[in-house]
Amino acid sequence: MKILQINSVCGIGSTGRIVAGIHDILIKNGHESYIACGRNLYKNFDNAIKIGTSFDVYMHVLKTRIFDKHGFGSKKATIKFINKVENLNPDIIHLHNIHGYYVNIEVLFNYLKTANKPVIWTLHDCWAFTGHCSYFDYVNCDKWKTGCYKCPQKTKYPKSILLSNSKHNYLKKKEIFTDVKNMIIVTPSNWLAKLVRQSFLKEYPVKVINNGIDLTVFKPVKSDFRKKYNLEGKFIILGIANVWEKRKGYKYFIELAQKLEKDEIIVMVGLTKRQIKKLTDNIIGITKTNSVKELVKIYSSADVFVNPTLEDNFPTTNLEALACGTPVITFNTGGSVESVDSNTGFVVEKGSIDGLLNAIKVIKEKGKKSYSYYCVERVRKLYNKHNAFNEYMSLYRITSEKILKCLSN
Structure with a gap:
């Protein structure tokens, strides 16, 4: 199998370590693995794909701060990236955080819909189905269930200091993220899975795979x-x-x-x-x-x-x-x-x-x-990381077998 993962970062932070861990397991099992991200690439990592430049990220941030259009910048950078993806021709595309000022979601999903490749999307927060925020519990907001407007967290990540565009963002995300023919959503918690099933993403199957950690590193140690x-x-x-x-x-x-x-x-x-x-x-x-x-x-x-x-x-x-x-x-x-x-x-x-x-x-x-x-x-x-990664491997295999079955028919 040839797997392409897409995330805002690689190797650092919780999502970056998850992506890197999946990559390591894939390589050890003889598969081809590639990681595309907006910043913080693995050092000495041959199979990394950088999406855009620091200037692209800066301009995406500016578009977000002024117009509240997070996810709708980086158009040229994403088009260039899609050209690389087409040449790479992965069997499965695994999305993680596609927010973070580095990719244009409309360009990305237009490709996913036309390429008709299996997509796995691990949601690490709620940004995918809101008009602005990545979480809403703190302000007791449930507008995301029917349609966002007048976001009470406009000045929170992804921060906008001028305009509020949550109503338009919500409608565009609903249009962009739905109707991908072969996509499964993964959530690390039952809590987030329940929310997804109440959102406009409810048409997709949802699987819970808990985050795992490296128990050879995180363990009781003597400390000074x-x-x-x-x-x-x-x-x-x-x-x-x-x-x-x-x-x-x-x-x-x-x-x-x-x-x-x-x-x-x-x-x-x-x-x-x-x-x-x-x-x-x-x-x-x-x-x-x-x-x-x-x-x-x-x-x-x-x-x-x-x-x-x-x-x-x-x-x-x-x-x-x-x-x-x-x-x-x-x-x-x-x-x-x-x-x-x-x-x-x-x-x-x-x-x-x-x-x-x-x-x-x-x-x-x-x-x-x-x-x-x-x-x-x-x-x-x-929560051993190997348990989580093995579940992903199983998900990849099942998805790959479906592809082969369809091709044989």
Whole structure:
């Protein structure tokens, strides 16, 4: 089989690591694998296809900021890319995040409809079926079910500072994304699958394949993190995010800090330097790191991982914490709850500081060791990356067999 994956990034971030992992499995199994992305290509990666230039991305961002037309820029870059795809002639095209200022969705889907190739589309958020936003739980918006207009999140990703175009975007996406003859949608969570079935994408079959992580990397390790930050004897409450904002629950850590005991400390990873300057003494702020080894040391040192996200799909941070033997506390929101059970942490009422405090207290009293074994085992059984990638391999094979059957007839 010859597989082409398309994603905004490759090798970094949660979606970038998923794409790279699928590629590695394909190569090991003797298949041809190619990855196309808008930025952050794999270093020393021969089978990478860059879509557009930095200038193309910049102009796409500008079009989004002014006209709220995210996904409708990069026309020339996408036409050039489609020419490369036609020469490559893949058996299956696997889409991931097609938002991110790098591809024109109309040009891309016009090709997919005429090429009549099997398409697998893994949705990592809700952007595909809204007129603007990638999530809507935070603002309790359900316009996406019937038709977006006057988006309450116009200034959120993908940010527009002038015009609002959500009504037109919604109608165009509905027109563009429907009627692909042979497409299956994959979601990492049951929560997102349920939403897809309520959206204009409901005509497509939907399969749930949970995100998986590399258990040779994410595992309990000996760490000097406590010594490095003078935290020996402290109960560490950990939070990690790519960007700390209201949606990720930033304010709940600030409120938690006001209610902690003297031997308790919060560690937040992914903060900006400006955010770090505003922290109280019982919060240690660390800027974003792409060092997986450093993250594993931090996860392993923490006593509990708190994820007060207000909207999320299937956060890999929960899985990474569990794999490192650290119990997880999360709000009852989105797909975040699906990775946690009573042996590995707590799911508390959305927005409840008291719920977070009570769950932290229980874990502190019982001790991290009483959870660690179950945390590691849960990830080993359910969220090993090889399980997820094997499901994708099976999906590719089934799709490929259908092609051969159609050709033989």
